[in-house]
Amino acid sequence: MSDTQPTPNAQRHSGDxxxxxxxxxxxxxxxxxxxxxxxxxxxxxxxxxxxxxxxxRFKATQRVGHLKAEHALPPGDPGREAAQIARLRRLAEDAQLDPAFAEKFLNFIISEVIRHHQAISASRAGDGADPLT
Ligand SMILES: O=C(O)C(=O)C[C@]1(C(=O)O)C=C[C@@H](O)C=C1
Structure with missing residues (x-):
């Protein structure tokens, strides 16, 4: 790579x-x-x-977290999650990925998102909690 080319992030931050x-x-x-x-x-x-x-993804869900907190909406949306999981399971099958793994992975991410939503909501409510995001 020449010196005039910007270094891609992945290489710039790879440290040691x-x-x-x-x-x-x-x-x-x-x-x-x-x-x-x-x-x-x-x-x-x-x-x-x-x-x-x-x-x-977390940048996007952070926006959702603020929107939900602003409008006093619950952090989780089980109906949305059920649709997301069913879709990802189908995509996983098509891609020869274990659908059970795809479901577990999405649930893992969503539970972290919900934790962030709760922190945003608590910090907006002024109870002194630090938002995680
Ligand atoms: O779409 C929302 O309402 C979100 O809060 C995002 C998200 C997700 O991470 O995809 C997280 C929690 C909800 O239960 C459903 C979906």
């Missing part, structure tokens, strides 16, 4: 991350290690993308 870190060094055939490192490069790119995607 060593993409070759492994406990397998010396125990694996060098050819196998090379292949493993190549695949791990893709895994690292995917993980970085997941972080950026999640950051965008």
């Amino acid at each position: 991350y060593d993409p070759h870190a492994s406990s397998l060094r010396g125990e694996v055939d060098p050819g196998v290690m090379e292949e493993l490192l190549a695949v791990r490069g893709s895994i690292d790119n995917i993980d970085a993308t997941l972080v950026y995607l999640l950051a965008e």
Whole structure:
């Protein structure tokens, strides 16, 4: 990459991350290690993308949290969640991803979102609680 090109965030913030870190060094055939490192490069790119995607999702849900708090709406919307889960399970099946895992993953994210919504609502109510977001 030339000096005039901006450095992508994923590289700028990787700190002292060593993409070759492994406990397998010396125990694996060098050819196998090379292949493993190549695949791990893709895994690292995917993980970085997941972080950026999640950051965008939480930015969006933070707006929802403020909207809900402003209009005294409940943090959770079970009807919406049921529709989201049914849709993601179908998408997961099409993508050959375990639908049970997709459901668990979405529930994990939503429970964190609801915690953020509750914190926003509590901080707006002036009870001194710090919003988490
Ligand atoms: O859409 C909303 O009402 C949200 O608060 C967002 C969200 C989500 O993370 O997708 C979170 C909690 C609700 O139960 C449903 C959906």
